[in-house]
Amino acid sequence: MIAMIRDFDIGAKIGLAIVVFFLAAVIFGPVLSPYSEVEIVGGVWAPPSAANWLGTDYIGRDLLVRILTGGRMTVIVSLIATCGAFAIGCPLGIAAAVIGGWFDLIVTRAVDAVMAFPGLILALIVLSAIGTSIPALIAMMSVLASTIVFRLTRAVAADVAAMEYIEIARLRGESMRWFLFKEILPNVAPTLVTEFGLRFVYAAILISSLSFLGLGIQPPNADLGGMVKENALAITFGRAAPILPALALAFLAIGVNLVVDGLLRHNARRDRHK
């Protein structure tokens, strides 16, 4: 792990630093802050000051502590949704590649049908039915993203399953467990790790977009997208209040994407040399 980080190029190191900084800030920031995220501490959309480093929001709460708690909400929801997507998509993808036949056919067709939809539109349709509670949002995002995870896992696992070393393991009479954990997973893991990063970014932007549209996380809870929405009017007064939470989100996304890019290059280098 440490050796791998040392092998990262400069971009990936910057990305890693951004991600670590962001996570540390959203975890420890609200604890260290003198204000709570619901406390009214000043005027409406007050400019940045020594007391309120980023100013205040539309009812006079400290914007920095709001962004930190909102960022935490965004990270938690995206992380759970992405884990859910992998928990559904990976086993199905590997099973489809290994078992094949009718099982593969049915799952692949179902996934194709879901993917014939633009993601945001399908999300909106489902939300109109199941409502916007946090568990419903997470479930919806997990299922939607699991289709992409399924496709990728199936493709990579099918490539691996076609290799002759798999045939040799079959000739040895290895157990399913061996196939999964010793032959297939080590070969698909690097792809899945980078995909996890991409899916996480996608989930964070999707949940923020939904909240921005008023269909995501509902008050009194708030995430970064919700903060953009509640402060939207400030923009006409030339205030940056709605832009700052969006910038925080972009900052996180750029960090994760830099790490993913670095990992991809790292994997490519290793495959070349090994």
Added chain:
Amino acid sequence: MGGASVTTLVLKRLVSGLVTLFLVSLMVFVGTEILPGDVAEAILGQQATPDAVQALRDKLDLDRPAIERYGLWLWDFAHGDLGQSLASGREVSDLIAGRLGNTLFLALTAAIIAIPVSVGLGLLAALYEDKLADKSITISTLIFVSTPDFLIGYLLLLWGAVTLGWFPALSRISDSMSFIEQLHAIALPCLTLALVVSAHTMRLTRAAILSVMNQPYIEMAELKGATRQRIILYHAFPNALAPVLNIVMLTLAYLIVGVVVVEAVFNYSGMGRLMIDAVSKRDMPLVQACGLIFASVYVALNLTADILSLLANPRRRRPK
């Protein structure tokens, strides 16, 4: 062989496109009904009186079996009857009529700007492949992929409407405005949409061209003494056409989805905002209609991409 097989292939695509559309309609319908328990109660909430619930049930025909309601809905939809809005009681088709036009106006204008520029830049970046172009494309793609659409929207709003004051912050258009006035009104959302899709389109175009330029037949053309112009126009272009057309269609499909957020940023009165309102009010007939229209356009664009790339490729046009 020859002509007959092209027609058959295209027909096959069209049929599979229709099947996809049918599946999509099924999913729109099921998607709006997958909540546990009674739809009417869920829509009206727990405080609703039994009478009100029953009234809604009647209105939505909830006492009929789901399969029958689906059949009816699809039948009516195919005949232009989109039902009535639950929230306003107006005909859904009337609500959608003007909005759809506005959205298409916005998306198409954005496409007309974004596609030539980003495809052209992608092409240039591929042909004059060097470290600088490489790096700047990698970085700009990374930034744009990481940036939520509403951030780009608000930054442009802050800059174009507030700081410079050149464009309106609220993009309202009406029939009484001249074409130029309308363009002026949608300048900012249009630019936002164009920016949102450009980086991606540019990167895909560049990758498609580079993959063609690395083929052995390009080297063969160089070894025949072909000019650079001839290599690009005669050897690379016909082979890059199919992937680039595909990218253009993907870009259009992406624009269709992108409008939802951008319309919200600029308070633009289009299909996206209509659908968001419908979703927040749980106006099922309206949600279904908007969802089906968005999805149909998306499916149709993907189908067009598929058929165009079929026609552009002699290997598939004239199978052995």
Added chain:
Amino acid sequence: MSAPLLDIRGLRISTEPARNKAQLDILKGVDLTVHRGEVVGLIGESGAGKSTLGLAAMGYARRGLVLSGGEIYLEGQELRSAGDEGLRHLRGRKTSYVAQSAAAAFNPAHKLMQQVLEVTRIHHDLSNSDVRSKAIDLFDRMKLPDPEHFGDRYPHEVSGGQLQRAMTAMALIGEPDLIVFDEPTTALDVTTQIDVLAIIKAVIRDLKTAAIYITHDIAVVAQISDRIKVLRHGEEVEEQPTHDLLNNPTQSYTRELLKARSRQQHVPSKNHLEPILSVRDVTAGYGNATILHDISVNLRQGSNLAIVGESGSGKSTLARLIMGLLQPSQGSVAFKGETLSPGLAGRSADQRRNLQMVYQLPDVAMNPRQTISEIIGRAAQVFRSLSRSAARSRAAELLDLVDLSPELIDRYPGQLSGGQKQRVCIARALAADPELIICDEVTSALDPLVADGILDLLMRLQEQLGVSYIFITHDMGMVRAIADDVVVMQHGRISEQGRKEAVFSPPFADYTHLLISSTPEISEGWLERAISERKMAAGGQ
């Protein structure tokens, strides 16, 4: 002697300079001269720099490479300083190129005729009203079917052998002084290769075109070139007229190359051995397609059975069937008198242990994320019930047995060379202590010398361990060298089988004879003899 057509002096080609990478020399100061009407052969293993040198004769360096030193004179004009426009005027007119993969070198978007005539469209001085009939004449000389209309087809509509000939026609249309042939027959089946080779040779002789002919097969280059240059690691090993090089090579590397190609005949095939494996009346296929028709084959204990045929003959399918990876629709396989279950699941652990397989491509036969110790040791663990640590020391012993250093034990497959990987695969098969190993084209992806080493190893192991082999191969030379019994397959049927001595001596079965006569031999004039024999055989029918 007149001034040479091409004169390359001290040519260096290196990888492009990049910031944190050392510049690597691909060619380290090589000379090459070609006179008008002369054919020079370039030979060497992969990575020798032969293609790079061939392309440099046209002033061309592939992406990522730079011409970093030396001079290239074509008709007295220096190409390194000729500039892009200068080179462009030479290419197609003075020089042309025939690539290894015709399928990739033709543009899929245009018809063949348009591409063949393209040189005359680019260089207007070559263009006149009868270029089209000239192309048709070339198609005719190239013995392409229906030369009048051949050019109306797209590349994907004609076969690989035809495409390769069409590419030669494309190279000749501008009547260049020099053609660079870059392994033009390597991708073809052996019976197709000889036709293409003979036609290329005849046409360039007729038109008195000079050529550089690049190949890894010394027998092929011996047929076509006047002079041969041997390259290795970007340097010249030696260069001599073909006759002298074949008969009096001065360098040990050249001698080894020649020896590898003309392996000593194997000791006469073994007699009086018990059958160990019998395939009885087997018919099999995938889905509705029947690949194998009524196959019966016997392997005698401690001997070598070669199953030989061209691509699509069903020889690899037969191997999979014996292993239990494919179930026959009729017939059965018996091992030591016991009928084996058709499917893998029905076979006992001991039966599975006794049948092992080594594949053509060691790269995909080893899990890239397992170490050599795990790869070999797992087989010992499963089949010999060894503990993990015992399996590791067994793996070390086996590495030693296949002449690899035990230090390789903790490496990953990607860190080994092609020959080393194949040895690890053999060690893995041996870890099961099998009585029978099926070798599926085990040497065809390797350079000749490396392949030769693998065959030596397999023969030594047979003496030491008494293991029996089935060799699946397309290489008649290898069959002649190592087989005891031979099965010749064509289109999923056995066309001939018997002792090697019987198969390889007259009277020949037709198809066997075609295969034998198509396999290049190093002796000069072999090609002409083979072609005239073939013509006589065709005339006699």
